[in-house]
Amino acid sequence: xxxxxxxxxVYVLSRFLAGIGAALAVIASVIVLIDFVELSRTLxxxxxLTFTQLLGLTLLKSPAIILQLLPFVFLFGAMGSxxxxxxxxxxxxxxxxxxxxxxxxxxxxxxxxxxxxxxxTLFNPIASALNARFxxxxxxxxxxxxxxxxxxxxxQGDDRQ
Amino acid sequence: MDDDGTIHNLFIDRDGGDxxxxxxxxxxxxxxxxxxxxxxxxSHGANQEFSKAGSLNFLSFDQYVLxxxxxxxPDRPVIYKLSDRYPHELFFPDLNGAWERANVRKxxxxxxxxxxxALYSLAFMAMAVTAVIGGSFSRMGYGVRIAVVACAALIxxxxxxxxxxxxxxxxxxxxxxxLVPLGAGAVALGLLFAGRTRAPPLPAxxxx
Numbered sequence: 279x280x281x282x283x284x285x286x287x288v289y290v291l292s293r294f295l296a297g298i299g300a301a302l303a304v305i306a307s308v309i310v311l312i313d314f315v316e317l318s319r320t321l322x323x324x325x326x327l328t329f330t331q332l333l334g335l336t337l338l339k340s341p342a343i344i345l346q347l348l349p350f351v352f353l354f355g356a357m358g359s360x361x362x363x364x365x366x367x368x369x370x371x372x373x374x375x376x377x378x379x380x381x382x383x384x385x386x387x388x389x390x391x392x393x394x395x396x397x398x399t400l401f402n403p404i405a406s407a408l409n410a411r412f413x414x415x416x417x418x419x420x421x422x423x424x425x426x427x428x429x430x431x432x433x434q435g436d437d438r439q
Numbered sequence: 440m441d442d443d444g445t446i447h448n449l450f451i452d453r454d455g456g457d458x459x460x461x462x463x464x465x466x467x468x469x470x471x472x473x474x475x476x477x478x479x480x481x482s483h484g485a486n487q488e489f490s491k492a493g494s495l496n497f498l499s500f501d502q503y504v505l506x507x508x509x510x511x512x513p514d515r516p517v518i519y520k521l522s523d524r525y526p527h528e529l530f531f532p533d534l535n536g537a538w539e540r541a542n543v544r545k546x547x548x549x550x551x552x553x554x555x556x557a558l559y560s561l562a563f564m565a566m567a568v569t570a571v572i573g574g575s576f577s578r579m580g581y582g583v584r585i586a587v588v589a590c591a592a593l594i595x596x597x598x599x600x601x602x603x604x605x606x607x608x609x610x611x612x613x614x615x616x617x618l619v620p621l622g623a624g625a626v627a628l629g630l631l632f633a634g635r636t637r638a639p640p641l642p643a644x645x646x647x
Contacts, residue, residue, distance in 0.1 A: 349559035356567035394557025
């Protein structure tokens with residue numbers, strides 16, 4: 279039985295996506311960590327903010343920054359996956375077998391284009407909405423009850439003196 | 440509350456913070472607007488308040504006006520940052536708003552930069568491939584080549600942000616937002632295939 283003609287492309291694509299996933303995990307973790315520390319420093323002084331609330335604010339803010347750094351996720355993810363394939367001499371074997379470079383670039387390029395389109399049309403609006411919610415929540419925390427008026431309680435009595 | 444906005448036998452407790460609570464009691468109060476601000480005009484009552492020194496101040500009054508404006512929420516319209524707006528708001532802004540009218544170019548530049556961002560993924564992927572397989576084989580690894588390409592990617596991205604800032608003042612620059620990543624990707628692929636198709640130089644005297 280002859281192997282599928284797309285087997286090579288599928289393999290390269292799977293290695294590329296694994297590299298992208300690993301790079302995304304590392305970069306996203308760093309961004310979330312930095313955001314969490316920053317928010318803890320700026321808003322954490324308020325005693326009414328719990329750890330869970332700080333984490334929630336961080337998760338609202340981070341996606342927009344992660345999207346800004348997404349091209350670098352592709353850069354380092356692609357580098358990682360192709361360096362790994364090169365170390366295992368897989369690329370050398372492909373080239374020695376006469377496989378065109380396009381055959382192992384095109385799957386990665388197609389994935390980059392598709393993920394880029396999904397980023398622009400799907401993830402970007404979601405990140406914008408989450409960031410807007412973060413701005414609202416931050417405004418309520420920083421300018422709400424603290425800088426606003428004190429609590430007031432008003433009662434109307436009955437006609438009895 | 441009566442139909443004319445009159446409230447009878449009022450009791451108001453205000454938490455001033457730091458233990459400086461105050462209480463106002465009045466026989467009658469009326470909600471009204473003065474100078475565009477909501478007010479509570481109270482009559483025949485007394486105000487009790489702790490001073491900073493901790494003593495109790497007692498003030499009886501025939502008429503006392505309480506400004507309710509500070510108790511209202513902020514009435515300024517919420518203006519989201521460009522990065523917080525949806526793409527359709529950037530390309531088709533509501534020009535009824537003064538802020539939108541003043542920043543329509545920046546909104547357009549931000550919209551184009553969102554679309555161009557997808558091209559950076561493609562360009563950086565091409566640069567990464569070029570870094571790994573674009574040059575000759577090296578037993579020492581590809582550290583230097585990868586570092587050079589990473590710096591080049593950083594420069595390309597910073598150039599993209601600069602072009603976006605320029606497009607904020609002149610929409611004619613928006614096409615450059617697409618040209619920067621496309622150019623970087625084309626150069627990377629050009630280097631990759633130029634390196635692969637270039638024949639190695641023949642040693643001296645090989646044809647002899």
